Amino acid sequence: MLNSFVRYKAEKNRQLFIKNCTISDAPRLEEEVFPAECKAEMDFVYKNGNEPLKLDVYTPFGCYGPKECFILIHGGAFVYGSKVLDQNFGMHLAIKAGIPVVNVDYTLMPDSDISQIVNEIFHAMNYISSKYGIRTFHTVGDSAGGYLAYLVAIAARSRHIRHGLWVFEKLNGTVQSAGLVCPGIRNPRKGFPGIYFEKQINTKNEPLRLPDYVYDLNLIAERDTDLRLAIITGEEDFLREQDREFSKHFENVLFYDAENDGDLIMHHVFPVAHPEWPQSVKAISMIAENAVGRR
Template identity: 25%
Template sequence: MSFNVFEKVDALTSIGLVLWTLVSLGLTLNVIHPLMNRDKAKPLNLLLGFGLGWIIGELAPQWILLNMGGFLLLQIFSDLEPIVFFGLLGIHSILWLFLIIRLWLILNLPQRLEEQMQNQLGQFFLKTSTRNPPPQSFAQVDWKSLWLPASIFNNPEIEVEFNREFEAEPGLKLKLDLYRPRESGKNRPMLIQIHGGGWVIGSRRQGAFLLSRMASRGWVCCSIDYRFSPEIRMPEHLIDCKRALKWIRSHAQDLEIDPDAVFVTGGSAGSHLALMMALTANHPKFQPGFEEVNTRIQGWVGFYGAFDMHSAFENHHRENARRKLLEVVMGGTPDTHPEVFRLSSPFQWSSREIPPGMMLQGGHDTLIPMEEAVQMQLYLQKQAEEKQVLLKVPLAQHGFDIFPSITAQCVVPFVERYLVEQYQKLQQKRNDEH
């Protein structure tokens, strides 16, 4: 009887080893080329495809070790024929090799990104630098922050205050996370982070890697809250962000910031809100009760932004995930709520007075197509006096900057340099005016 039990265990582990190989194959292919069709996939399927692609792609070193461990553990108890075992081992080895090659290609991105930035910004970009340049080999990767993402909060040069509550308006309290240099100072530039999450979920920790780097450069940074749908509808999300900006400027002295040197960044839905803050400065429609407050910002950065509010409703599959999401966020469709969609779409606003901006878009983004960022840049640049930069990041998935992955370590330093450059230009402009 015990012999039969062992036979069953061997059979089950053998089946498990085959299934583990098939699952590993699917997960790796999804990293190399996203498998979900963003126009036709149901929302949960699309999110699952994105989530798995993001986790495996951004945590590739951890995944390779986990995958090896799972394979070896199952192999110990399996009774596969040697030819089958070595066949499965060969498949896994090829998958591991593909992921390692992908990481090597990502480490070679900085040179290509540098060329893009110089082509769009000219030689002035060469004058800016970063204290921690992007790695260009496996030896230069910050492995500590990759394996222990929370270690970025232990930088002795900065201090981080989580969950600081502030009164956005009477009766409405929101929270922010504050990052600033440990040494006191005055009139520092401010960077505001607006997290993503489809306007329905999200975490203030999403921008921690960039904010910690900027704080170590002498900036004061904060990641702000805003309320979510379906509790509220657009444009209340934007109004909450402007309320946070109002509070920050009113506490400029306590925060040791220059109230006229405020930059905004965000990812995905947060990128949309950051751009809308840049486009709708001082617009009374989005400042109820504080119409006279200055909400102009001096620059913006958007990671993998969700800018297109309309095309999901035009000849797309009825299960289109963005369509269903926007129906919740907007409270309806462009037919039922045309004014809400018009006010919330960056493509409907004049960009004549927009401050300098930078967009980043990944080439392997499951949720947002590259074409959306390209069209947004073209639209903004038609009227904008200030340059609107687009950095195309090959191989990058949606959310590539959320923690210090190898992709983030290669890309975020360019955002740091861009922000420093724009602040230097702002200071130079002020000096010229005086």
């Protein structure tokens, strides 16, 4: 009975979250003006199925035969959104870094779980590797996408972590850096959205237990100190304290805590919503520097 009530409450929270995000994102997306300094190739199908999964590729002008790229993962508490949310940000990042940005969709929860999503992103990376010959990747994401950007990166670099996550897609390449924009670090097992991380697998409604670090990335932060990290947060980011705490695990992290400036309010995922703001330009430059400037 208790489990049913918990899942009912989580489902109500999921529906409310989607409603609120739709209301707030619609006007922003209608007003976006994309930069002209890159080529945008849209809607490549990287995985077929009842609902094919697609990705975009944004390549800055003057970039020929790239050997590396970003893998951009959108946020939305794992239950909302698509690559459309991050198109403008992705193009600005491609121009700043001088390498392509690959913006990926994935199956949203509760129709998926963490293991499925990570496998799908690996599949997208292998698609890009096969299509363009790219073998070096840099993950980047905002909010839940920031969480996934970190988890995908460390899973790509550790067979032990891949096994713990039930990731069976073998990556044809390496991940060298991760850029985390206002990332979610902690997700409760019995609350939204963490309750959707594991699918119910038997009649007793008992989930297949994933490692504890899936619900709190602090528990695995020091497992791979060679992964180059850039972490972005802001004065009004509701995940600010989580991000500050997480950044303290890493000696060489690039960390930016943006302050409000007049009418420019550093809210959650501000670089994605407003990539033209000065603070966002600095954040995007930091992510680019972390990937291509720190060898």
